Amino acid sequence: MEITVDGKRVLLATIGGDDDLVRLQQNPTAASDEIEAKRLHVRVHVRAGARTITAAFLEETPWTLETVRLQPFVRDFSNPFAAEGAPHVQSLSVQGPYNIAPTAQVPGARLFVCRPSASMPEVACARRIIATLGRRAYRRPLAASEVDELLGFYKEGRGPSPASFNAGIEFAVRRVLASPSFVFRPEREPETIAPGTAYRVGDYELASRLSFFLWSSIPDEELLGVAATGTLSKPDVLRAQVARMLRDRKSSALVDNFAGQWLQLRNLRGITPNPETYPDFDDNLRQAFRIEAEMFFASVIRDDRDVLDLMTANDTFVNERLAKHYGMPNVFGSYFRRVTLADDTRRGLLGKGAVLLVTSHATTTSPVLRGKWILENLLGSPPPSPPPDVPALKEPAPGAAPRTMREQMEQHRTLPGCAGCHKTMDPLGFALENFDVDATWRVKNVGGFALDTADVLPDGTRIDGAVGLRQALLTRPEVFVQTLTEKLLVYGIGRGVTAEDMPAVRAIVRSARAQNYRFSALVNGIVSSVPFQMRMKSPNED
16 A cells, blocks of 8 residues: 655555454454554655645455446445445544744734733733633623633743743633633623513624524624624624625535534435445445535525525536436536536435435335435424334245335334324335435336335325425425424524424514525524524522
């Protein structure tokens, strides 16, 4: 195996063979640790800046399974989650830097807003640095007593040496980062109102709520500056800040965190279809599924689209690997680009590979998981938890003819306590049965049975396939919009939605309808709502 930095070899090591196999069988931990420490570890001098690091096996390894296939595998055998196939690298760690040369550059230019001088005594400069840092870290101005306390830590860490001003600042910074005001998001309660009374949070608290909602981070200087004027809660000012923050690159946190949570994209990493049944699946495809879903959701935010596009949009984002998997022609290269869908079955979230994979098992699709996902995430009607004694699906007797998934589920529905939930979930899931575990289109299941995707919803609506399901779900578009609003509100306020919050949720949906359900309309409605802007004063503990 060769490791290179910017194309220059820095390590060449031999791995494997009979001797390594015997040692690994005798003591796997000790042998693997020794191989890593003695053969796969290298320290080199690297100049500052972006560098390209590669690790690759140089010799071509024969792969006998290729000889029994009429076509070569599509998957990349450098799949870090696969245990079979050619040798591959699962991870590569970079540590350092070591033995850093001294530099005359002032450390932490944003931290050291001043330096001690004849016109700026040390203590005055330290106080200014601490007050500036504390305002950013605590997301509000510091009281004089708080600055004095932190200044005490500066003096304790300062020491007698003339060159230890930085050491004193470092000790004060450590205290700031250990403070509950930084680690948590405390909100000061007014002393003039009675316990159990509802009150509107202050502008600094509102700035933190807004920033952690849209950016998953602390407020920037502009947001803190607006909060300092006491005008942030004014509707026009608040809308202007929301528009600015959604345009900012930091709003990508909504995609990473909210979409990852809502659409369960975080679960993709732990799902690996059976390699014997789905031999062309690899980690490149897994990542492409995730990137497609993230870029699709990001386009709704960035372009301020109608959120119903999440269900109906005829565009998506693919690279060559994903396009081939979906059967889309004329897409080349590894970069992702927006394409127009010619196939209505791929429209919106219901056609996204990420959603279809996280709602499947390793060896087979699951109408139950897919139906449950739709109820929870698109319709806001999660089914109750199954009883603890629910039996598994019955396997056919030895020698008996195999049964379809629909036949097994219909038998399962006859069990007491199962019919109610499955009557709601199963039709939704069976409508997506044309999508296999790896999101490819099929007309027969693994056993060779023709798929039957037609069913009847609990309200009597007949559906057939993904397109019919989507049309049925959108007969009442406000249901999906309300579900998305609830999910965003839960994410924004950090707690579950209660019955007392539902009037605010419905008001947000009504207001957004007049604005064509644009994403910004939902966000503006949430940040202006009672649940987002108000809280209840804690009752007396005695």
